Structure formats: structure tokens, C-alpha cells
Amino acid sequence: MKILVVNAGSSSLKYQLIDMETEKVLAKGGCERIGIRGSLLKAKGNGGEKVFNRDMPDHKVAIELVLSALQDKDIGVIKSMKEIDAVGHRMVASGEYFNKTTLVTEEVMKTLEEKTFELAPLHNPAAATGVRACMEVMPGTPMALVFDTSFHATMPEKAYLYGIDYDDYKKYGVRKYGFHGTSHKFVSSEAAKYLGKDISELKIVTCHLGNGSSISAVDGGKCVDTSMGFTPLAGILMGTRSGDIDASAVEFLARKKGMTHAEIIEYLNKKCGVAGISGVSSDFRDLLAGEKKGNKRCSLALEMFAYQTKKYVGAYAAAMGGLDCIVFTAGIGENTPTVREEVCEGLKFLGVKFNKRANKANGGRSGGKICEISAKNSKVKVLIIPTNEELVIARETAELL
Ligand code: AMP
Numbered sequence: 001m002k003i004l005v006v007n008a009g010s011s012s013l014k015y016q017l018i019d020m021e022t023e024k025v026l027a028k029g030g031c032e033r034i035g036i037r038g039s040l041l042k043a044k045g046n047g048g049e050k051v052f053n054r055d056m057p058d059h060k061v062a063i064e065l066v067l068s069a070l071q072d073k074d075i076g077v078i079k080s081m082k083e084i085d086a087v088g089h090r091m092v093a094s095g096e097y098f099n100k101t102t103l104v105t106e107e108v109m110k111t112l113e114e115k116t117f118e119l120a121p122l123h124n125p126a127a128a129t130g131v132r133a134c135m136e137v138m139p140g141t142p143m144a145l146v147f148d149t150s151f152h153a154t155m156p157e158k159a160y161l162y163g164i165d166y167d168d169y170k171k172y173g174v175r176k177y178g179f180h181g182t183s184h185k186f187v188s189s190e191a192a193k194y195l196g197k198d199i200s201e202l203k204i205v206t207c208h209l210g211n212g213s214s215i216s217a218v219d220g221g222k223c224v225d226t227s228m229g230f231t232p233l234a235g236i237l238m239g240t241r242s243g244d245i246d247a248s249a250v251e252f253l254a255r256k257k258g259m260t261h262a263e264i265i266e267y268l269n270k271k272c273g274v275a276g277i278s279g280v281s282s283d284f285r286d287l288l289a290g291e292k293k294g295n296k297r298c299s300l301a302l303e304m305f306a307y308q309t310k311k312y313v314g315a316y317a318a319a320m321g322g323l324d325c326i327v328f329t330a331g332i333g334e335n336t337p338t339v340r341e342e343v344c345e346g347l348k349f350l351g352v353k354f355n356k357r358a359n360k361a362n363g364g365r366s367g368g369k370i371c372e373i374s375a376k377n378s379k380v381k382v383l384i385i386p387t388n389e390e391l392v393i394a395r396e397t398a399e400l401l
Helices: 059-070 106-116 124-137 150-154 166-172 181-195 247-257 261-270 273-278 284-292 296-320 330-335 337-345 356-361 389-400
Strands: 002-008 013-019 024-032 040-045 048-053 086-091 143-147 203-209 213-219 222-226 325-329 381-384
Touching: 002 059, 002 124, 002 389, 013 059, 013 389, 024 059, 040 059, 048 059, 059 124, 086 124, 086 389, 106 124, 124 143, 143 389, 150 181, 150 222, 181 203, 181 213, 181 222, 181 325, 181 381, 181 389, 203 296, 203 330, 213 296, 222 296, 247 261, 273 284, 273 296, 284 296, 284 330, 296 337, 325 330, 325 337, 330 337, 337 356, 337 381
Parallel strands: 002 086, 086 143, 203 325, 325 381
Antiparallel strands: 002 013, 013 024, 024 040, 040 048, 203 213, 213 222
């Protein structure tokens, strides 16, 4: 079975074609600048790479180009579109309308468009445009919506509710939904496999630390709490997002800066986080370089990031009543040894014995492999696990079929 995984943004469309028997990526690539002059597709397959400079006024043309690249004479990996058994679409927010991977039908699309767009105005409409384009170009091919939020659907009410009027929660669906679910699901199940344990026996904290960061408590394979909230703005401070902040401080800041509601939310999403604290960059490579040169605000941003991550790990160990494993994943989690060290060195009291040498040896990339960075006799295992959200989307789609 071959599954096409599609991740559509407002002007981009990334894809992977995955063979489910071997779970190997047969081809992958991405369309850039859809609807903007100078659009192009960078595609890989069959051991080669090609750039297609084509006008892509919309997502329909983009998906047509992807399909022709998959059948290209040089880098093609299939002979006909019919070889694609299904399409799995990455979707960000589900609200309470979808709590699992869902087969695409006209009715499902209507609910998605009418009910969830306002929950994730930057992501869901763009992703839905990708789904609609595929429906047009590939009629008859089964398609699934795989939500970032569904892994978190198992959270108990006490974890996902905010302390607001319960009737307002019911009326407006204002609660914690969580994000990066496919990543948290993937790395927690990989951790169990690596440790040779049944996931039902394990209490795991998964730290997805990337430009967007979230931390989850996974008890017995089920998410019981997560740091992102109603939107991805909540939790620890991130590349450009503030993370948790007192709601009254938001109103105060907006008044002082003369900003509208929309402007202050944009500010909290785009101008804050480690970029705001350091005044230098949202990228940890720049922060580390700044710290080396003695830039105190870069050091402060790094310190805050590790401190807040550590606090969540401790809180989630308490929430689960124990801790067997901590997983680091995503751009920062996989590549920044100093962050991992600062988080783990503060967790000795929980039974974390850290192996500094193994952590440093995997200083750059962990090379796509799982690395154990706790000492042999550590009660709590610490692992670096490269995430693979596309594979989860493909697996979920295959399972649904
Ligand atoms: P992601 O959102 O998972 O793609 O993560 C992207 C972020 O990972 C970047 O913004 C950087 O902050 C961080 N990152 C990527 N590569 C490295 C590296 N080699 N060293 C430190 N941080 C890195």
C-alpha cells in the first residue's frame, strides 16, 4: 500500500509518498510560493532531485504538479496515480468535532470548514484548501484527516478545562486541545519499543522542542496532559511565542502599546518567546552563538527555555504519579545538548541520572537514530528520538482504510 501524506499551508504544500509495507519514503518534496510569482516545486525520488519552476496559481495546480513529479521520467516512483492507495492530510485543530483520524466526505469537509476554521485561522483553512484540491484532482482516492489534536483527546476533563464558567466552556468550546499530537504519539510509542516494554506500563514525558514547542504527559500510551492549550500559544516560551502569560497582562500590554485584540495576539505569537527575550533571533543556533560571545540576553533566553521545560517535566511526573522516561525530539530537542543537560541535571531528585558524555556525543544531530542519554543505572531513561510526523499520518491513514 502506498500513502501520499500532504501538509498544506497557505502558500506551501509538502508531501511524502510512503510505502507502508516497508515504511520507506519513496518520494518527497514541497511546493513553495503557491499563488505568488516565482512558485516552484522541489522534488526528490528515485535517488534524484529536481526543481520544477512552474506557475502555481492555486493548490489544485500544485497537487497536479506533485502528481506529475511522482511520475516523472527521471525522479518518478510510480507509473500512474492509481498506485496511490490513499491520501493522509495533516490537519491542525479539530475542536471537539473530531477526536480521531477521520475519512474525508463532503459532510466531514463541511463540518471542518464551518466549525474549526475559527479555532485555527492560520492553519485549518490552508490545509482544507489542500484537501479540496486533492479531492478534485484525485476523485475516488480515499482520504483521511489526521489531526494534531487527536492524540490529546484522552486528556481528562480536570486537565483540559480552564477555570472559566463551565457553561461558557460548553457553549464556546474554550478548553485545552493540545497540538503536535502526531509527534507525541510517535516518539512515545518508539520509546516503548526501544525500552522493550509495553507502552501500557510506562509513564513518559515527551518534549517536542522545535520552533513551536510542547510537552506531554503520556501515561500508559495515553496523553493525560499537554502544555499547549486552546491554541499553540500556550505552554513554554518558544521561538517567537510567549507561552503562558497572565491574561490581565495581555490586556494591560495591549492598552499600553495601543494594540487591537488581533494585534496583541499577533505580537504574542510572532514577536515574543526567545526572540523577544534575546532581541537576537528565534533560532537556537543564533542564541548559542550569541551566548558564546557573551550576550547575556541570549543566555537568559536559553535559561528560561530550559527552566520552563524542566518545570513541565516535574509537573507531569507529579500528574502521572511517577516517571519512567523523558523523550527529547524536534529541532531543538534533537540538536541542542545544552538544553537537554540543563533540563535533566535539575531532575536528579526524580531519579534521572544523566550521561553527559552520551549527551555531548550526540551533540549535533542524533543522526536519525534513537540515542539513550541517561546513565545505565538511571531509574528514569532519557532518550533522543527523531520525530516522524509524516509516518504517523501515513500509519493512521492506512489503519483507517
Ligand atoms: P523544528 O520546528 O522542529 O523544525 O525546529 C526548528 C528549530 O530547531 C530551529 O529554529 C532551531 O532553533 C532549532 N535547531 C535546528 N537545528 C539546530 C542545531 N543544529 N542546533 C541548535 N538548534 C537547532
